[in-house]
Amino acid sequence: MGDIYNGLVGSGFAVERMREPGTSDPEDYDPGPWGEFTPELMSKLPAVLIFETRKE
Known part of the structure; x- marks a missing residue:
């Protein structure tokens, strides 16, 4: 997740x-x-x- 987050931030x-849709x-x-x-x-x-983002 960190690589994705950092890539988004690094791209402006x-x-x-x-959000992590699902249930516990x-x-x-x-x-x-196949299990x-x-x-x-x-x-x-x-x-x-x-990820909900906006371009800066």
């Missing part, structure tokens, strides 16, 4: 907010067809990270 963007309840996650996503991990690590 101000990061106003970071492991029961809300499906392990995927690549463990529900315990997915409840702690976001699969999606959204």
Whole structure:
């Protein structure tokens, strides 16, 4: 995440907010067809990270 954040800031963007959509309840996650996503991990690590930025 740090590399992404630093890249945005280094390119002249101000990061106003970071969002990590998801839930902290492991029961809300499906392990995927090959078991690549463990529900315990997915409840702690976001699969999606959204940066809200504005150009300075």
